Amino acid sequence: MKEINILILSAGRRVELINCFKEAARKLNIKSNIIAGDCSDTAPALYFADKTCELPRINEPNYIDSIIEACNKENVSLVVPTIDTDLLLLSENKSLMEQATGAKILISDEAVIRICRDKINTQKFLEEHNFGVPKMHSVEEAQKSNLEFPLFIKPKSGSSSINTFKVNNAKELATYLSLVDEPIIQDFMEGEEYTVDVFLDFDSNIITSVPRLRLATRSGEIAKGRIVKDKDIMDNVASLLNILKPVGHITVQLMKTQNGIQYIEVNPRFGGGAPMSIQSGADSCVNLYRLLMGEELSYNENYRENLTFLRFDSSICLDENGELVK
Template identity: 60%
Template sequence: MNNYNILILSAGRRVELIQAFKKAAKKLNINSSIIAADMSGLAPALYFADKHKLIPAISDINYIDNLISLCNEENVKLVVPTIDTELLILAENKQRIESETNAKVMISDLKLIQMCRDKIKTSDDLSNNGFLVPYLYSDQDIEQNKVAFPCFIKPKSGSSSINAFKVNNNKELELYRKFIPDYMLQEYVGGDEYTIDVFLDFDSNPITIVPRLRLATRSGEISKGLIVKHRIIIDTIKNMMDEFKFIGHITVQLKIDKEIKFIEINPRFGGGAPMSIAAGADSCENLYRLLMGEQLSYNEVYEDDVYFLRYDSSIMVKKGEIIL
């Protein structure tokens, strides 16, 4: 029987994702070891995986060499990134990794990754393709006091809502501009906020599109959500995927007041992805099926109008059992 081993990078707190891959492998009755990798032996997800590996920091000169060796040692069939900072190096080295191992890398084309990692470029490219985005203030707008408050400031390559703030007046704006490097300043958009889990096959064909209404967040990640089969959102995302040929699991963030305005695209599993997986849009099962050579078709066979309420949990690890 073939092995379909999965390597999850920067595993951190991604316990739910590891469990989802395990559940999918059991359902399909296939051999699959889930290998969790992280630079820290204190990453909780390491202790839920079938195997765990400590790897160098992404900035380490030997990072890709180490990753290739790990893939070959563990007969990895799929490499799954989970954080923004590893996306560029994986996209830049995708061809090398796939040519020197038996693994596929769940990463989109380098140009798309570059677009997503620069939120100003994301805004420009979406706008140029006919998708509405919040107005982006220029330096000239700021100098000429043409900024309408409230507005929103954030780093152009940030993540997890770090250094992202609603700005209510000029005094706050000047303060935030001083300590947020390489920032972008946008129109503040009210209304409901959605994260959409999109899964595409390796030829960029959409397989599932799941809108999640963000009811509450913590540190930029959803903590309470509601799955909603919002037809306008789903159809708009289909149009977007026709223009931007992503692969694998990605997340799109948008707000709806009177119209849809797109905030950003994260070309990886988001922290709330297990919500959509549990509702029936199982990206983990879909990835296994693709690795087995199956052809998948678009479907909306997932539960609608279901709430997900996330909570923290802890594990006890004795001193001598910490991964070193």
């Protein structure tokens, strides 16, 4: 069996994801190197990977060429993005990169990425296909006194809940409008918030769907979560993704409100909390290896529910030479 090497882009703090891929290779008895790529030589994930490669920053002109070079040097079979700012550039260059390397790029089509990365496009897509979404207001509408508060404001292309605010009154609205670039203003949603990890094969067939109740968050990422097999959520998300047709591991955020299921956003990549779903049995890393080996996968719900995950920080130590102290 040939070696199946995986390149994780912008590896940063994705230690859990690195370890999930390593464990998946061990389970399947596959020879595989997990290669962590990052622009910083102090990214923690580098010290947990089998190999590392230094990549330029995403906005540098040689970024794509550097990934191609790394893929060819390390005989990479799959390239996995992990941050939002990568996605559009990778989707635009997907065919070029795959032809130049023979590796699969785990990225949805450019049209899908343009819907997901621009929250106005996401809103329009959801409305056009009759999925629940809080009503969106123009800045002019929101500044009128006849709109009911609270509202919610967020940037059009933001991530990690940066510059997202609940708006309680007109004074707060004026303040937040001065802080948020290209703002989107919506009705404020109240209810239980869920993240749904969905894995789709390279033909956009859904293989697993795992709702996680968000019990606590930090900096926009889940800190505590519970796996729940909520069929209403799973069926609704399946209907959405069968129209959108992304590929790979997708992270869907939504709320169950008194008005039903309402969507927050769709992130077409591994989310920070993905290892929760992977450890519950919906193993996207194992699935990816199997797809790369030419296997056909079918939909299943073979994961444990009612598991509660509590995430925490850890640290590693480097000596004066930048070597890991064990």
